[in-house]
Amino acid sequence: MEDKKTYASPESYAMNGGKGPYSYAQNSIYQREAAEAAKEKINKAIADHFDIKTLSASLNSVCVADLGCSTGPNTFISVQNIIEAIKLQYISKGVHTEIPEFMVFFNDHVSNDFNTLFKSFPPNKQYIAAGVPGSFHGRLFPKESLHFIHSSFALQWLSKAPMEVMDEGSPAWNKGRIFYTNAQKEVVEAYATQFAKDIDSFLFARAQELVVGGLLALFIPAIPDVMSNSDTFIGTELDLLGSCLMDMAKVGLGSEAKVDAFNLPAYVTTPKELNALIERNQHFSFERMEILNNKSKYLTLCNPSMRSLFLRSAFEGVLEKHFGNDIMDELFNRYTEKVAESSIFLNAEADKSIVLFVLLKRNNY
Amino acid sequence: MEDKKTYASPESYAMNGGKGPYSYAQNSIYQREAAEAAKEKINKAIADHFDIKTLSASLNSVCVADLGCSTGPNTFISVQNIIEAIKLQYISKGVHTEIPEFMVFFNDHVSNDFNTLFKSFPPNKQYIAAGVPGSFHGRLFPKESLHFIHSSFALQWLSKAPMEVMDEGSPAWNKGRIFYTNAQKEVVEAYATQFAKDIDSFLFARAQELVVGGLLALFIPAIPDVMSNSDTFIGTELDLLGSCLMDMAKVGLGSEAKVDAFNLPAYVTTPKELNALIERNQHFSFERMEILNNKSKYLTLCNPSMRSLFLRSAFEGVLEKHFGNDIMDELFNRYTEKVAESSIFLNAEADKSIVLFVLLKRNNY
Numbered sequence: 001m002e003d004k005k006t007y008a009s010p011e012s013y014a015m016n017g018g019k020g021p022y023s024y025a026q027n028s029i030y031q032r033e034a035a036e037a038a039k040e041k042i043n044k045a046i047a048d049h050f051d052i053k054t055l056s057a058s059l060n061s062v063c064v065a066d067l068g069c070s071t072g073p074n075t076f077i078s079v080q081n082i083i084e085a086i087k088l089q090y091i092s093k094g095v096h097t098e099i100p101e102f103m104v105f106f107n108d109h110v111s112n113d114f115n116t117l118f119k120s121f122p123p124n125k126q127y128i129a130a131g132v133p134g135s136f137h138g139r140l141f142p143k144e145s146l147h148f149i150h151s152s153f154a155l156q157w158l159s160k161a162p163m164e165v166m167d168e169g170s171p172a173w174n175k176g177r178i179f180y181t182n183a184q185k186e187v188v189e190a191y192a193t194q195f196a197k198d199i200d201s202f203l204f205a206r207a208q209e210l211v212v213g214g215l216l217a218l219f220i221p222a223i224p225d226v227m228s229n230s231d232t233f234i235g236t237e238l239d240l241l242g243s244c245l246m247d248m249a250k251v252g253l254g255s256e257a258k259v260d261a262f263n264l265p266a267y268v269t270t271p272k273e274l275n276a277l278i279e280r281n282q283h284f285s286f287e288r289m290e291i292l293n294n295k296s297k298y299l300t301l302c303n304p305s306m307r308s309l310f311l312r313s314a315f316e317g318v319l320e321k322h323f324g325n326d327i328m329d330e331l332f333n334r335y336t337e338k339v340a341e342s343s344i345f346l347n348a349e350a351d352k353s354i355v356l357f358v359l360l361k362r363n364n365y
Numbered sequence: 366m367e368d369k370k371t372y373a374s375p376e377s378y379a380m381n382g383g384k385g386p387y388s389y390a391q392n393s394i395y396q397r398e399a400a401e402a403a404k405e406k407i408n409k410a411i412a413d414h415f416d417i418k419t420l421s422a423s424l425n426s427v428c429v430a431d432l433g434c435s436t437g438p439n440t441f442i443s444v445q446n447i448i449e450a451i452k453l454q455y456i457s458k459g460v461h462t463e464i465p466e467f468m469v470f471f472n473d474h475v476s477n478d479f480n481t482l483f484k485s486f487p488p489n490k491q492y493i494a495a496g497v498p499g500s501f502h503g504r505l506f507p508k509e510s511l512h513f514i515h516s517s518f519a520l521q522w523l524s525k526a527p528m529e530v531m532d533e534g535s536p537a538w539n540k541g542r543i544f545y546t547n548a549q550k551e552v553v554e555a556y557a558t559q560f561a562k563d564i565d566s567f568l569f570a571r572a573q574e575l576v577v578g579g580l581l582a583l584f585i586p587a588i589p590d591v592m593s594n595s596d597t598f599i600g601t602e603l604d605l606l607g608s609c610l611m612d613m614a615k616v617g618l619g620s621e622a623k624v625d626a627f628n629l630p631a632y633v634t635t636p637k638e639l640n641a642l643i644e645r646n647q648h649f650s651f652e653r654m655e656i657l658n659n660k661s662k663y664l665t666l667c668n669p670s671m672r673s674l675f676l677r678s679a680f681e682g683v684l685e686k687h688f689g690n691d692i693m694d695e696l697f698n699r700y701t702e703k704v705a706e707s708s709i710f711l712n713a714e715a716d717k718s719i720v721l722f723v724l725l726k727r728n729n730y
Contacts (some may be wrong), residue, residue, distance in 0.1 A: 060507055110483050111484070118496075119476070131495060134494075142466045142468050
């Protein structure tokens, strides 16, 4: 009879910790601008869909989670906005004379720098805070324990790179690359299949954790339906980063076999693809999918050094796990030079990437 | 109307982080033995007082908190035991066909090394885990959100040293010492007053956080009623540590004024004193106060180097905040020598310290 359910902590990578020059905290201004642009979406989502009459009954406090919070500060902006929007509902609809307490769960991988996160809490935060380490590809919270789940710039991370792309015997073998940009269609398909699996398991876990009526608000990097990954800066950049690793292998810094044995566990979806994946899930009503209006997105990152730091803060963790720490400086120096020599960032309009806002509501199904 | 309640993070110190030679993780074997001895107390407390019929109704999952968890591994032993004992209640009393999910909140100061804690989670833990940074002298959790609160070897820490003992104009000025062992009675009284305030605020906060019927289980270092702090090794040791700081001041390493301006924020209570403090709180029914049977307590720590490491892992954080990191090696080297020259640990029977087990149940008051 004993319940042997375990909550294992899978091996994981995370954004760079601390507050140093390569840290995520210092190099996430792009994501920050998106968080600012997201406010309007969140405010409207809560005004239209956060039903305090239903939700107040379910728990003593309002429980909010941010999945893939990293080390801050963006997560604090998002969380503060969510709480203010919910408070506004209590004030304007006046269900309770007293505004309830708020509990916020900050989630990221076990290897995330939670020490830095905790020390960066806003000094007068109006909520109780907890850190929840673990992968959002699995369960993170008890059943029906949350009212609002937010995740921004996190679902592009896969639980793992698809196995086939590292398999020499597979038609999806992605030789000489670390990402699927400009790769043959079997590679792209393998990535798409992994993404579909990961979205399924993500939505299944979140459906268990949300109370009925609870909201799931996601901001996900994407590309327009008719385009490919090479039409985005990030797609081009990761291809370029792979070519730097191959250049280094050729001069004896690492090996080609080592590059072949590695692929980045990330994927950039399209509106159509994501729509179909969400539609097949039956635990949510699909309230909204919109494109986030963050036009100024790349203006702040248009010199090669800043692009390099941006990439390093996000990808160094997973790269150094495979390639070792000792070649990271060389890799990102070469990358900065290659970007400087290329013309890819000369025309900001060439980047077709978008950010999708998705709003789902836990149904009674 | 807006609720301006804030949950500020006070400045804090914590046990030494990481897993190095001075870490708490490597130097808490004494506390570990106590955690082992505590199992029997916890098992009986849960068997006799954890009423699953009442408690199952209140939340979807069983929520447990460990306050002052440090970095492990002792907290994992305690938590595992609590969960097994509660599961046993579900199995033997068969209220539910299914055992509920467990959520465990690990609490310690913001400066605690949560990264090490999270990376040390047992690989197949059967609970959902969260870290909650903050001082247990204030509120940490939402109202009525917990079923079981545990705290072991933590309540001897005061929220701060009493102000009077650092005040040259006060009769309680504790000149030339960093602790109240062998000090005049005004110093001891000032410490006792601070302890009483801290216990009051601790119990008030926990009463709000526990559901009705929820349990509060505390293990607190103490001395028998008729004895004084100088009858314990720890009391004598902290006095000796203070004398090392004075020795160093005399040879120009620091200053006497700096020693006078510092007192350790810790206190060792007696059964009678603690009993009176708990009795005056009306939110709990006082189920039990017992002495923990951990006779072997000091046998594992009876050489000067181990005593020094034990002290350093616990007190270095608060000491280096006042005296600076650069004199810590010198301080603990001198301390080790002084202990080696003294006879205080030759007779283990000379240590009269005890550990009190206290069990309280949240009432309906």
